[in-house]
Amino acid sequence: MLYPPAVPTTVTAGKNVCVVLQLFVPGHALDGYRNDASVQANFTFTNALPGLTASYVVHDTTTVSAMALELKKEVRNVSRAGPFGLNNDARSGETLEYRITYINNGATPISGLTVNDATPVYTSFAGSQEDTTPATLTGCTKHTPANPAPAPAVACITTQSAGGAGPMDWKFVGQLAPGGTGAVRFRVTVN
Structure with missing residues (x-):
């Protein structure tokens, strides 16, 4: 439908x-x-x-x-002050914010956690950030359209310039304990 x-x-x-x-x-x-x-x-x-x-x-x-790792991706229209959900209805010039939540549903810790995504087609990068990070994950670096690989990764808390499109990744140091959960966010502007 x-x-x-x-x-x-x-x-x-x-x-x-x-x-x-x-x-x-x-x-x-x-x-x-x-x-x-x-x-x-x-x-x-x-x-x-x-x-x-x-x-x-x-x-x-x-x-x-x-697999033990569960990922959940939600979106909200920031321009319309919408809540997070599954509908990404937006017009040209509006800003969407995506939240990717990660959860360890397994019985053992997960090491070397990397969350990957990309800007959707017909959008441009408008920023990214860590959301919530469990204490057992002791560091986070990222690549975005503002610093695409092979450029050096930057700390996840780093504010970056808007513009560009392409892949993103957040790499975590430490272990995601069983039951542990956290999230990352990124924003895009609809072309």
Whole structure:
């Protein structure tokens, strides 16, 4: 089901349309279960002689894993003072903030924890920060579009300049104890 509902949308040349696929994995899903989903866009170009059409399909596969580390990603529209949730509805020029929460659901500590993500398409980096960090993780460094690898990593508390797009990572020193949880955040501006 699409939100907003699947109705034709007129797009002028040079404009972008963002489509997000949201997937719910039930708690009783077993290790190895997979979900294959496809998103298709059909285009009809106006004022073209002869008439032109195009169709594009993107495939997504999600696999359930029984790993101890759980990651949860949420988003909120900062420009509209929205709460964290799963909806990233935004207009050009608005700022979205993503929060990635990590939890050790296992019985042993996790060492060498790294959280990876990237700025979504049609957005630009607007900042990042640590959120909550358990005391057992004694240090954190990051790469963002402001200091992409191979540039040196900077401390996670470092304020960085906005702009650019691409991968990000937060690398933690120490161990994430069983039951331990924390989070990182980053902001983007919609193009």
